[in-house]
Every structure is written in structure tokens, then in C-alpha cells.
Amino acid sequence: MKIVVCIKQVPESNNVKFDPVTHNLMRGGMSGRINPFDKNAIEAALRLRDAVGGEVALLSMGPDSTAEILRDGLAMGADSAYLLSSRAFAGADTLSTGYVLAQAVRQIGNVDLTLLGRQAVDADTGQVGPIMAVNLNQPQATYATQLTANGNQLTVVRDLDSLTQTVELPLPAVITVRAEANTPRYETPLHIQQSFEKQVTIWRDTDLDLDPEKLGQKGSPTVVRKVYAPEAKTRAQTALPSEPAAAVDQLLVIMQQHGLI
Amino acid sequence: MTEAIWIVAEREPARINPVTFQLITKAKAIAKGKKVVVVLLEAPDQQFEQAISEYGPDEILLGQNVAYAQASDEVMAGALTTLAREYQPNAVLFGATPLGRSIAPRVQAALQTGLTADCLDFFYEDDLLVQVKPSYGDNVMCEITCPDRRPQMASVRPNTFAAEKVAGAMPAITPVEVAQTTGPQGRVVDETVRVSHATGIASANKVLALGRGAATPADIANAREIASRLGASVGVSRPLTDLPDFTVEQQIGQSGTTIAPDFLLNLGVSGATQFIVGMTQAKLVVSVNRDAQAPIFAQSDYTFTGDAAAFITALKQRMN
Ligand SMILES: Cc1cc2nc3c(=O)[nH]c(=O)nc-3n(C[C@H](O)[C@H](O)[C@H](O)COP(=O)(O)OP(=O)(O)OC[C@H]3O[C@@H](n4cnc5c(N)ncnc54)[C@H](O)[C@@H]3O)c2cc1C
Ligand SMILES: Cc1cc2nc3c(=O)[nH]c(=O)nc-3n(C[C@H](O)[C@H](O)[C@H](O)COP(=O)(O)OP(=O)(O)OC[C@H]3O[C@@H](n4cnc5c(N)ncnc54)[C@H](O)[C@@H]3O)c2cc1C
Numbered sequence: 101m102k103i104v105v106c107i108k109q110v111p112e113s114n115n116v117k118f119d120p121v122t123h124n125l126m127r128g129g130m131s132g133r134i135n136p137f138d139k140n141a142i143e144a145a146l147r148l149r150d151a152v153g154g155e156v157a158l159l160s161m162g163p164d165s166t167a168e169i170l171r172d173g174l175a176m177g178a179d180s181a182y183l184l185s186s187r188a189f190a191g192a193d194t195l196s197t198g199y200v201l202a203q204a205v206r207q208i209g210n211v212d213l214t215l216l217g218r219q220a221v222d223a224d225t226g227q228v229g230p231i232m233a234v235n236l237n238q239p240q241a242t243y244a245t246q247l248t249a250n251g252n253q254l255t256v257v258r259d260l261d262s263l264t265q266t267v268e269l270p271l272p273a274v275i276t277v278r279a280e281a282n283t284p285r286y287e288t289p290l291h292i293q294q295s296f297e298k299q300v301t302i303w304r305d306t307d308l309d310l311d312p313e314k315l316g317q318k319g320s321p322t323v324v325r326k327v328y329a330p331e332a333k334t335r336a337q338t339a340l341p342s343e344p345a346a347a348v349d350q351l352l353v354i355m356q357q358h359g360l361i
Numbered sequence: 362m363t364e365a366i367w368i369v370a371e372r373e374p375a376r377i378n379p380v381t382f383q384l385i386t387k388a389k390a391i392a393k394g395k396k397v398v399v400v401l402l403e404a405p406d407q408q409f410e411q412a413i414s415e416y417g418p419d420e421i422l423l424g425q426n427v428a429y430a431q432a433s434d435e436v437m438a439g440a441l442t443t444l445a446r447e448y449q450p451n452a453v454l455f456g457a458t459p460l461g462r463s464i465a466p467r468v469q470a471a472l473q474t475g476l477t478a479d480c481l482d483f484f485y486e487d488d489l490l491v492q493v494k495p496s497y498g499d500n501v502m503c504e505i506t507c508p509d510r511r512p513q514m515a516s517v518r519p520n521t522f523a524a525e526k527v528a529g530a531m532p533a534i535t536p537v538e539v540a541q542t543t544g545p546q547g548r549v550v551d552e553t554v555r556v557s558h559a560t561g562i563a564s565a566n567k568v569l570a571l572g573r574g575a576a577t578p579a580d581i582a583n584a585r586e587i588a589s590r591l592g593a594s595v596g597v598s599r600p601l602t603d604l605p606d607f608t609v610e611q612q613i614g615q616s617g618t619t620i621a622p623d624f625l626l627n628l629g630v631s632g633a634t635q636f637i638v639g640m641t642q643a644k645l646v647v648s649v650n651r652d653a654q655a656p657i658f659a660q661s662d663y664t665f666t667g668d669a670a671a672f673i674t675a676l677k678q679r680m681n
Pocket of ligand 1: 194494
């Protein structure tokens with residue numbers, strides 16, 4: 101089975117700060133790491149490869165520094181990696197990102213399965229997987245916790261919070277993976293060593309079959325027009341008596357007044 | 362032609378997800394003359410249009426087909442795409458549930474338009490739908506718009522808005538025929554409801570929330586006893602999901618469940634941002650913490666500064 105795993109570079113921490121003067125987001129100094137859910141996607145791919153044979157390629161769109169997370173993924177045991185890096189891709193929203201990644205999957209060729217994380221921890225949309233599926237004209241299973249290959253078909257268990265759904269997908273297909281699916285393996289010294297011998301192919305926009313109208317900011321229908329810190333609304337904070345028994349008595353009176361008991 | 366705001370009804374095996382009702386009430390409040398239309402795709406014997414009608418949308422577009430009883434994302438998105446092409450709504454709203462967040466981006470990609478994920482608020486500025494959403498784990502808010510393409514699409518976080526029934530509402534119910542979705546598609550072979558909605562914290566009227574300051578076996582047992590007396594559900598902060606007593610299903614907050622009870626009692630919860638975002642819709646909030654500076658207090662109507670175990674014990678005694 102030929103599997104592509106899409107991985108995204110995200111900030112090391114979600115504790116973003118605002119510039120007190122410009123109100124802009126200060127992201128400087130934060131080095132990138134692999135989106136945590138994408139490690140679950142890599143792990144799921146490696147287990148499928150171990151079960152039925154095949155190969156696992158990593159795919160990421162981002163600045164050249166993204167090569168580092170691709171190395172991390174290779175050190176987990178993936179076989180090859182593709183980096184999509186071009187100024188033309190900058191400012192892409194999910195629609196444009198999903199389009200470019202889908203075109204790269206087409207170019208890699210003969211891909212049976214595309215795996216992604218359930219969502220990126222920075223923008224938190226989870227939209228890129230389904231968008232890729234539509235661009236590739238493939239079925240999907242999001243929020244997967246179990247993947248079982250049988251022939252030209254995959255049985256996937258989806259954890260949809262209130263509902264567990266089992267779906268049979270014909271291949272090729274797109275799947276996004278939940279953290280509950282597995283525990284990602286650690287990089288081993290041997291794999292780290294081998295990762296430096298594995299190839300990271302870099303593709304620019306001109307290396308892919310792309311409609312320039314669908315790239316970057318121009319190809320992105322959404323506009324982030326304002327970014328700000330959530331306003332801290334506060335409540336009355338009336339203190340209850342400091343003695344537990346008295347506090348509880350007053351609580352029960354308050355609850356009665358509110359028709360709660 | 363009056364433009365419409367569409368709400369895609371989220372059908373669970375045996376009910377409509379309450380987020381659908383919440384979206385109807387919110388959409389009516391911001392519609393400014395636009396029609397509020399619910400799109401309902403269901404099996405012919407389900408008749409969920411009755412429950413939806415009570416919340417007073419202007420119209421329900423009703424697609425009935427045996428194929429919708431257990432439909433794949435491909436089938437649902439295919440039908441919605443066809444309908445959106447035909448009716449050209451101004452905006453399309455989904456609940457930001459796992460299902461809504463799976464189907465919405467397929468419709469988005471097919472229609473080549475923008476989709477904002479997991480909104481906490483939205484409003485119109487003239488014809489522009491301004492969508493307010495959190496990012497970076499709720500540490501940042503942003504306003505997102507889709508100026509040039511239609512429809513304007515968003516998924517909206519459950520329990521962010523209150524649902525209100527409208528007395529005597531009689532929405533127009535318009536049957537629609539949608540051709541079978543073709544193309545590669547998954548086959549749903551099983552669906553199992555995971556939580557009993559009656560005891561789930563998402564729809565509970567009263568919630569007792571336990572944090573690391575109220576996590577001993579005695580605290581948990583006492584809290585459960587109090588909860589059963591009050592008819593409350595027990596929720597937890599994230600660290601407590603590591604205990605065998607709890608799972609993520611009881612977790613309140615950003616990576617857990619957003620709750621909107623009439624009464625919330627926080628016991629030994631510090632009030633991290635990720636917890637707070639899950640409880641801002643609670644009506645009456647009372648918090649117990651031994652640290653007078655705990656951030657949870659700022660989000661509380663009543664506070665008790667002191668030992669959680671002592672408070673719990675006193676409350677249990679009063680209930681007996
Ligand atoms: C604050 C903020 C808010 C945003 N809100 C929105 C919004 O509401 N709607 C919108 O359309 N865009 C939004 N964007 C833009 C969005 O972050 C980018 O389009 C991003 O490239 C992909 O979206 P995501 O991070 O949400 O990915 P998700 O869809 O959450 O990612 C899911 C999976 O897709 C894969 N993946 C995602 N990006 C890449 C990549 N570059 N390379 C390889 N694999 C990848 C990974 O496997 C990942 O786990 C926002 C951006 C910011 C900074
Ligand atoms: C991406 C991300 C997502 C997250 N999602 C969630 C989420 O969905 N939900 C969530 O809850 N957390 C979430 N967290 C974790 C969150 O940041 C906090 O770590 C967590 O909420 C803290 O739980 P706590 O308040 O129980 O524990 P603590 O922060 O350890 O607080 C314990 C509190 O109890 C008080 N206390 C201690 N002993 C006593 C006593 N005897 N009597 C009275 N008070 C006492 C202390 O003063 C303190 O205020 C998330 C974190 C990240 C990074």
C-alpha cells in the first residue's frame with residue numbers, strides 16, 4: 101500500500117503573546133514542531149505498512165524550515181518526504197492548502213491512502229483532509245480511531261464524540277486520525293541515522309500542475325481581518341461565609357432563590 | 362428574492378443535535394431580513410421537522426430518502442452541495458461537531474468558497490457575515506470574513522448560544538428531491554450512540570465540576586452522592602481524566618465539552634483558559650478554591666475560599 105501522510109509545522113507553544121502597542125501577534129522566537137496529531141497519522145501509516153507492506157511518504161507545505169519536521173517523521177520510520185515550499189503558497193487558507201496538497205498527492209502518483217491529523221493545534225480547523233478528499237474525488241473517514249486493511253478496502257472506526265461509526269471505504273481514500281488511535285513511536289537512533297540518508301524532495305509551485313488562481317492569498321476566500329486577545333469578562337464574585345457549614349447554608353438559599361432546588 | 366441563511370440540521374440516530382436549535386435562535390436574531398432556512402436530510406420515517414419547527418425557522422427544506430438513515434459524509438455533502446447550487450443561500454451554518462466539521466469542508470471544497478471553523482459568534486455587517494473564532498487553543502480570537510465568494514460558510518461551536526422555542530411557529534416545509542450522490546463513497550456499516558444524553562454534561566441542568574483540588578476518592582464519592590441528590594452531573598477538569606473514574610466525556614473545556622447548565626459548582630478547579638471557555642454559558646457559577654487568587658473566581662458569581670473537601674463534606678451533611 102502506498103501511503104502519504106500530510107504533516108504540518110505548528111508553533112512550539114500555544115501561549116502566543118500580543119504586542120502591546122501594535123496588537124499584532126508576536127510569534128517570533130517560537131521554533132516549530134510537528135503537529136501532535138500528525139504523529140498519530142504517521143504511526144497509523146507505519147502500522148498499516150507493517151501489516152500489509154508498502155511505503156510511507158511524508159508531505160508538508162511550508163517554509164524551507166519545515167524540512168526539520170520532515171526529518172523527525174523520517175526518524176519515526178517513514179520512507180521518503182516531500183516539501184512544498186514557495187512564496188506562491190504563502191497566506192493560503194484551508195481551501196488553497198487542501199488544493200495544493202491534493203495536487204502533490206496526484207503528482208506523487210499511485211497513492212492508495214492519504215492520512216492526516218484530526219486538526220492542526222494552531223488554527224484548529226480540521227478542514228484540510230475533507231478538502232483534499234473532494235479535490236482527489238475520494239471518500240473520507242475523519243476522526244479515525246481504528247484502521248484495518250482488507251484487500252482494496254479499509255474498515256475505519258470513527259469516534260464522532262456522541263457516536264461511534266464504522267465505515268467501509270474503497271481505496272484510494274483520505275483519512276484523518278484522532279490521538280486515541282495509537283501512541284506514536286519514538287525516534288530510534290538507527291532511524292535517526294537512516295533519516296539523513298533518506299531523500300527530502302523539494303517541489304516549488306512550478307514543479308506541480310497548479311492553477312495560479314488557486315494559490316496563496318489570491319486563492320483563499322477567507323480573510324482574517326482582526327486578531328485580538330479574548331476579553332476577560334468577569335462575574336460578581338460575592339464571597340460566601342468562610343465557615344463551610346454557613347457557606348453551604350447560604351448556597352442552598354441561593355439555589356432555592358434561583359429555583360434550582 | 363430574499364436571501365437565506367441556511368442551517369444544516371445535524372441528525373443523530375434518534376434525535377436532532379441541540380446545536381441545530383441553538384443556531385436557529387441565533388440566526389433569527391442576526392438575520393436582518395434574511396430568511397432562516399433549515400436543511401433537513403432524513404429517512405422518510407424520521408419526521409424530525411416537527412422538533413425543528415418549534416424553534417421557528419422561516420422554512421424547512423426537507424429531503425427524505427432511505428439513504429439518509431445511515432449516510433456517509435460523501436452522500437450528505439453531495440446532497441447539500443446540489444441543494445446549495447440550486448438555491449444559492451447567502452450563508453450556510455453547521456454545528457462544529459465532529460460530523461458537522463467533516464461534512465462542511467466537503468461542501469466548501471465543492472462550492473469553492475470559504476469556511477470558518479468552530480465560531481463562537483457571528484453577525485452581519487451589511488451583506489458580510491463576520492465570523493468570530495478562537496485559535497491557538499482559545500488564546501486568541503480572530504474575525505474572519507469571506508468577502509468575494511458565496512455562500513459564506515461557518516461551523517459554530519455547540520452550546521455557545523441558547524435555543525428558544527417560538528410559540529405557535531408554523532414554518533413552511535418544502536420537500537426537495539436530490540439525485541443520488543455518485544462517485545466513490547464510503548458505506549456506513551454501524552452506528553452506535555456512545556453517551557446517554559440524559560447523564561451527559563453537555564445537556565445537564567446542574568453540573569458539579571471537580572478539579573485537582575478535589576480529586577481524592579472521598580471527594581469523588583461525596584461529589585457523586587451530592588450530584589445524585591441534586592439531579593446534577595459530575596464533570597471534571599482535564600487532569601482528572603487520567604483517573605480511572607473519568608474519561609474525556611466528562612471533561613469540561615476546550616478539548617472536552619462545552620457546557621451550559623443553569624448551575625455550576627466548581628470544586629478545586631484553578632480556572633485555566635482551556636477550562637473557562639467550556640463554561641462561560643453557565644448561568645449561576647459558584648466556585649470553591651483554597652487560593653483566593655485562583656482565576657476561576659473571576660468567572661464566578663459566588664466564591665468560597667477554603668478547603669474543597671470540607672465544603673463537600675458540609676454540603677453532603679446538609680443534603681442528608
Ligand atoms: C488564527 C488563524 C485562524 C484561521 N482560521 C481559518 C479558518 O477558519 N478557515 C480557513 O479556511 N483557514 C483558516 N486559517 C488558515 C489555516 O490555518 C491554513 O489554511 C492552514 O494552512 C491549514 O489549516 P489548519 O491549520 O486549520 O489545518 P487543519 O485542517 O486543522 O489540519 C488538519 C491536518 O491537515 C494536514 N495539514 C494541514 N496543513 C498542512 C500543511 N501545510 N502541510 C501538510 N499537511 C497539512 C495535517 O495532517 C493536519 O493535521 C486560519 C489561520 C490562522 C493563523
Ligand atoms: C491544548 C490544551 C487543551 C486543554 N484542554 C483542556 C480542557 O478541555 N479542559 C481542562 O480542564 N483543561 C484543559 N487543559 C489543561 C488546562 O490548561 C489546565 O492544566 C487544567 O484545566 C488544570 O486543571 P485543574 O484546575 O483541575 O488543576 P490545577 O491547575 O492544578 O488546579 C487545582 C486547583 O485546586 C486548588 N486546590 C488545591 N487543593 C485544594 C483544596 N484542598 N481545596 C480547595 N482548592 C484546592 C488549587 O488552588 C488550584 O487552583 C488544556 C491544556 C492545553 C494545553
